[in-house]
Amino acid sequence: MASSVTEPRPSDSSPAAGAAAGSGGPTPGEKRRKGLSEKNRPLWLLIPGGLLMTVVILVPLAMGIWMSLIDLDQYTLRRWVSAEFIGILNYIEAATSSDLLRSIWLSVSFAVISTVVTIPLGVAAAVVTQNAYRGRALVRSIFLIPYVLPSFVVASVWRTMLQPDGIVNVALTNIGMDGGLWLNGPNSYWTLVWVEIWAAWPFIYLLALSGLQAVDHEVHEASALDGALWWNKLRYVIFPYLKGPVSLAFLLATLNHINNFTLPYVLFGAPAPSDVNVLPILVYVTSFQSFRFGLSAAMAVVSLVLIAIPLFIYLRAVRLDVHEGGKK
Amino acid sequence: MGMSKPRRLGAVAAAAISVLVLAACGGSGGTTSGATGGKVDGTGKTLNVLMNVSAQYPQEQQAWFKEMGTKFKAETGADIQWETFATANDEMTRIQTSVVSGQGPDVYGLGTTFTPTAYSTGAFVKLGENEWNQLGGKDKFVPAALGISGPDESNHIGIPFVSRPFVMAYNTELLAAAGIDKPATTWDEFTAQAKKLTTGDQYGIAVAYKDNFDPWKYIWGMSIQAGNPLIDGDKVRLDDPITKKAYETYFGWVTKDKVVDPASVGWANPQALAAFAAGKAAYFPMTSPLSIPALDASAVKGKYKYALMPTVPPGETSNPSAGKPASSILSGDNLVVADYSKQKDLAFAFIKMITEKDVQLNYFKVFGQLPANQAAAKELASNEVIAPALDSGAKSVATPFSGAWGDVQLSLTNVVVQSIPDLSAGAVSDASLAQRLKDEQTKSQTALDRAKK
Structure with a gap:
C-alpha cells in the first residue's frame, strides 16, 4: 500500500492533474510529457481488473444500497426478491429510533483520537530506529509485535488483564490507586482507545520508517554542512519528507479504526456497553441479533457516506495520486 | 489491509451476493x-x-x-x-x-x-x-x-x-459446615442461605454478571415463576413490576446482600465456574452436567452435587396462581x-x-x-x-415461541450490561433501572409488532 507514496513531494505545488484516476488507471500527468498519448493507451488492459472490481466491490455495493431500501428481515428473508420496497423508511428509523448517530460519534471520535495519538508515537519510533546502532534490528522487531498479533489475541489478552480482579487492577491497588471498572461504564471508551493505540501504532511506525528511508543521504550531509542541529534538521529537513507517508497513514489508520469490529467485540461482547457501542457493533447486532438486514444496510450506507465525504476532501487536499513527472 | 471505502457495506451485502450467485446456479x-x-x-x-x-x-x-x-x-x-x-x-x-x-x-x-x-x-x-x-x-x-x-x-x-437443562451446583462441605441440610427451593431462602455461607473470601454464590447469556435466564426464570412470561400475546412485559423485582433480586446479591464476589461483575460463566471449582463459592447456579468434567478435575471433586434452582419467585413462599415453577429454560x-x-x-x-x-x-x-x-x-x-x-x-419451560424472542433476550441482557457500572459502584438506583426497562420495553415491543404482521 505504500507503493503509491514512493515520491513524497514536500514542495509540490503543481495542480492536481488527473486527480480523478479513481479506478487506478494511469493518470494523464503533465500534458507535455512524452510517452504514450492519451489516444493510444491500452485501456482494454483494465478489463480484468475492472471486472474484478465490479464483482467484488460494485455489485455488493449496489446490493447493499438495494437492501437498505427494502424491508428485509427474518420474516421476509426467504422471499427477499419480493420483500416490500419501503424507500427511505429504514434510513428514517436508523436516524430517529436507533443508536446510529451516537454510534457514529463514538466511532469517529474514537478513530480520530487513536490516530492522533499514534502518529507522534509511530514517527518517534521510526526516528529512533533510523540510524544504525547495536541492537537496532531487535528493537525494530519488538516494535512490530503488536502489529503482527491478531486482533482477537490482542483483545483477549487485554480483556483478561482488565478484569475487575485482573492484573491491571491488582497492580494499581498495590500502588495505592483504585482501578475501577475498565470493560464497562465510561472508562470502557478509554479502554478501547488505549488498546487500539497499543495495537495500531506500529502501522504508523512502518509508514514513517518507509518515508525516512526515502530521504537521500545527500540531504543529511547538506543539513550537517549547514550546521543544522538535530531539532532544526528534524523539523525543517526530515519532517517535510514524511508528510506524504504520514498523511496516508493518517487516512488509512483512521478508516481502519472506524472499521475495527474484532477489538470492541472481543473486549466488550455484544450487546456492548453504551459507551463503546461503535458503528460495527451496532450494525452487527442489528443484522445478526435482531435480524433487521434492511435497517443494518441503511446504517452501513449512512456510515459509508459519512466516511466518504471527509475522505474525498482529504484525498483532493493531499493529492496522494500525484507523482513526480508521472513516474511510478 | 484492504480498507476500501465500501468495505463495511460490502460486508453487509456479501451474504446477499453469494446468495444471488447460489440462487442463480441452483434450482x-x-x-x-x-x-x-x-x-x-x-x-x-x-x-x-x-x-x-x-x-x-x-x-x-x-x-x-x-x-x-x-x-x-x-x-x-x-x-x-x-x-x-x-x-x-x-x-x-x-x-x-x-x-x-x-x-x-x-x-x-x-x-x-x-x-x-x-x-x-x-x-x-x-x-x-x-x-x-x-x-x-x-x-x-x-x-x-x-x-x-x-x-x-x-x-x-x-x-x-x-x-x-440448567441446574445449580452446590458445595456439600460448605453447606454442611454452615448447618444447611438441603439446598434452597425459593429465591428468598437461597439469598438467606447465601448470606450464611459468605465469610472472608468465600462467597455464597458464584454469578457471571458479564456473561452474554446467563443474565437473561435468571430474569426470565424469576419472571415466569411469578406469572410474567415476558411475551404475553401481542404485548411485551419488560416494564412489569415482576420483572423489575427479578432484576432487583439479581442485582441485590452484589449491591445489597453482598453474597457474591465483587469481581463477578466482570465474569463470564467459565470464571464463575472456576470460582466454584476452587471452593470459593457455595452455590453455582445456571450450570449444566456439561460442567462435570471441569468439576471432577478440580478441588471440589466429590464435594459437589447438582440441585434444581429455586422455582419460587423472589418475595414469595409459593408460586402465585399465574406463575409456573420453571426450573430452567x-x-x-x-x-x-x-x-x-x-x-x-x-x-x-x-x-x-x-x-x-x-x-x-x-x-x-x-x-x-x-x-x-x-x-x-x-x-x-x-x-x-x-x-x-x-x-x-x-420441569423446564420453553421461552416464548416468537420471532421477536431474540430481541427480547437481547433487551434482557442489555439491561444488565448497562447496569454493570452501577453494580460495581454498589447500587443500581430505582430510577435508572426503571428507565432502562422502559427503553428496552420500547425496543422489544417494536420487534414484536413486526413479528405480528
Whole structure:
C-alpha cells in the first residue's frame, strides 16, 4: 500500500492533474510529457481488473444500497426478491429510533483520537530506529509485535488483564490507586482507545520508517554542512519528507479504526456497553441479533457516506495520486 | 489491509451476493424421494447435515460422525456429509444463504432458543403425523423437550435431539459446615442461605454478571415463576413490576446482600465456574452436567452435587396462581429438516437413527448431553449426579415461541450490561433501572409488532 507514496513531494505545488484516476488507471500527468498519448493507451488492459472490481466491490455495493431500501428481515428473508420496497423508511428509523448517530460519534471520535495519538508515537519510533546502532534490528522487531498479533489475541489478552480482579487492577491497588471498572461504564471508551493505540501504532511506525528511508543521504550531509542541529534538521529537513507517508497513514489508520469490529467485540461482547457501542457493533447486532438486514444496510450506507465525504476532501487536499513527472 | 471505502457495506451485502450467485446456479424444489412404507433406500445419495461443532470434544465428535456415517450407510445405503458451525453467527449466515438460495444442508442442528427464529423464516418442514411416524412416533421423546418445537402442537418443526437443562451446583462441605441440610427451593431462602455461607473470601454464590447469556435466564426464570412470561400475546412485559423485582433480586446479591464476589461483575460463566471449582463459592447456579468434567478435575471433586434452582419467585413462599415453577429454560438442541431438501425421507431416517435409545445413551456417555429420547432418559434417572438435571429437564419451560424472542433476550441482557457500572459502584438506583426497562420495553415491543404482521 505504500507503493503509491514512493515520491513524497514536500514542495509540490503543481495542480492536481488527473486527480480523478479513481479506478487506478494511469493518470494523464503533465500534458507535455512524452510517452504514450492519451489516444493510444491500452485501456482494454483494465478489463480484468475492472471486472474484478465490479464483482467484488460494485455489485455488493449496489446490493447493499438495494437492501437498505427494502424491508428485509427474518420474516421476509426467504422471499427477499419480493420483500416490500419501503424507500427511505429504514434510513428514517436508523436516524430517529436507533443508536446510529451516537454510534457514529463514538466511532469517529474514537478513530480520530487513536490516530492522533499514534502518529507522534509511530514517527518517534521510526526516528529512533533510523540510524544504525547495536541492537537496532531487535528493537525494530519488538516494535512490530503488536502489529503482527491478531486482533482477537490482542483483545483477549487485554480483556483478561482488565478484569475487575485482573492484573491491571491488582497492580494499581498495590500502588495505592483504585482501578475501577475498565470493560464497562465510561472508562470502557478509554479502554478501547488505549488498546487500539497499543495495537495500531506500529502501522504508523512502518509508514514513517518507509518515508525516512526515502530521504537521500545527500540531504543529511547538506543539513550537517549547514550546521543544522538535530531539532532544526528534524523539523525543517526530515519532517517535510514524511508528510506524504504520514498523511496516508493518517487516512488509512483512521478508516481502519472506524472499521475495527474484532477489538470492541472481543473486549466488550455484544450487546456492548453504551459507551463503546461503535458503528460495527451496532450494525452487527442489528443484522445478526435482531435480524433487521434492511435497517443494518441503511446504517452501513449512512456510515459509508459519512466516511466518504471527509475522505474525498482529504484525498483532493493531499493529492496522494500525484507523482513526480508521472513516474511510478 | 484492504480498507476500501465500501468495505463495511460490502460486508453487509456479501451474504446477499453469494446468495444471488447460489440462487442463480441452483434450482429449488420440494420433491421428496420415493417414500416407502418401511426402509428408506438412499443408495447413491448423500445427506448433508449441519451441526454445532463440539469445542470441548472435537476428536470424539469426529469419531461419532464416522460411526454414524457407517451406521447410516448400513441402514439406508446413503452417505452423510457432515458440516459444522462454530458460532450462532456462522449458523445464521449459513441459514440465510441456504434459505434464500434454496440449497444447502438437508438437516440442521439448532439451539432451542434459536428455533423460533428459524421457524419465522418458514424454511423448514412442518411435522405432520406422517413425519412423526417416520421418526418413530412423538411418544419416543421426553414430552417437555417438545415444548419449543413450534408455536403449537400442529406446527412443530423441531425434533428434540439433546437436552441441556440448567441446574445449580452446590458445595456439600460448605453447606454442611454452615448447618444447611438441603439446598434452597425459593429465591428468598437461597439469598438467606447465601448470606450464611459468605465469610472472608468465600462467597455464597458464584454469578457471571458479564456473561452474554446467563443474565437473561435468571430474569426470565424469576419472571415466569411469578406469572410474567415476558411475551404475553401481542404485548411485551419488560416494564412489569415482576420483572423489575427479578432484576432487583439479581442485582441485590452484589449491591445489597453482598453474597457474591465483587469481581463477578466482570465474569463470564467459565470464571464463575472456576470460582466454584476452587471452593470459593457455595452455590453455582445456571450450570449444566456439561460442567462435570471441569468439576471432577478440580478441588471440589466429590464435594459437589447438582440441585434444581429455586422455582419460587423472589418475595414469595409459593408460586402465585399465574406463575409456573420453571426450573430452567428449555435448553438443548433441536433438529430441523430444510423445506428445500429433495431427500426428506432420508433426512427423517437419519434423525430417527440418532434419536434411538442406544445412540442417545452413547451420545450422553461421550459428550455429557442428556438424551431427548424418553427411554434413554429413564435409564439415566438412577444416576445420582444426573438425576437433578433430568428432573430439571422435565420441569423446564420453553421461552416464548416468537420471532421477536431474540430481541427480547437481547433487551434482557442489555439491561444488565448497562447496569454493570452501577453494580460495581454498589447500587443500581430505582430510577435508572426503571428507565432502562422502559427503553428496552420500547425496543422489544417494536420487534414484536413486526413479528405480528
